[in-house]
């Protein structure tokens with residue numbers, strides 16, 4: 001469960017990126033964060049993994065107030081969160097497979113197990129031919145899929161994705177959404193910031209809309225229209 005109480009974020013000196021956001025997301029929900037450029041979508045995601053801290057308000061993730069975590073707590077929080085962001089931060093001299101496997105290796109998962117899983121995820125994401133390619137030699141969409149595979153390596157409780165289908169054609173976007181839905185079946189909470197409202201409508205998920213930092217709409221098709 002993720003809860004936000006009266007959360008505001010002001011970037012110095014005076015950009016109010018989020019204004020008094022109240023929000024609850026249950027475990028295993030798949031949520032779209034919608035809204036125009038500059039609405040605060042990325043900022044909201046960044047608050048959830050403590051890349052940024054709120055200026056006001058409280059953020060509770062699985063019972064813990066993330067604004068009160070020490071550095072060890074922050075590290076633990078981030079281990080439970082899979083990130084799919086625009087800046088992929090790959091190691092450019094390692095192969096796609098190595099980059100994905102590394103996510104598990106660094107947490108102490110044995111080599112064989114890490115690589116088996118990395119293979120499997122890359123294959124599911126249609127990158128069978130690209131295991132050995134280095135990230136700079138991959139297209140934007142391919143890099144995005146490597147990033148998704150990496151985010152899923154440690155079976156995170158929460159996946160935060162910022163425009164994960166932005167560089168993908170319609171087929172791959174569908175494929176990606178199918179994968180997200182599969183992960184969701186295991187109880188993982190997934191929050192996707194996206195301009196692609198078509199995608200969210202097609203998948204019939206809850207859509208939280210931001211505008212100029214305000215939460216202006218929270219629509220859940222499962223609950224007959226309006227919720228929250």
Ligand SMILES: Nc1ncnc2c1ncn2[C@@H]1O[C@H](COP(=O)(O)OP(=O)(O)OP(=O)(O)O)[C@@H](O)[C@H]1O
Pocket residue numbers: 011012015016017035036037038039040041042043044
């Ligand atoms: N590090 C920062 N320092 C100062 N202002 C920032 C910073 N990051 C974002 N902002 C500002 O905060 C507001 C919200 O930005 P944010 O990146 O959250 O929007 P967004 O909804 O993700 O937009 P987009 O759809 O373009 O990605 C914008 O006005 C932006 O200029």
Ligand SMILES: [Mg+2]
Pocket residue numbers: 041042043162193
């Ligand atoms: Mg953004």
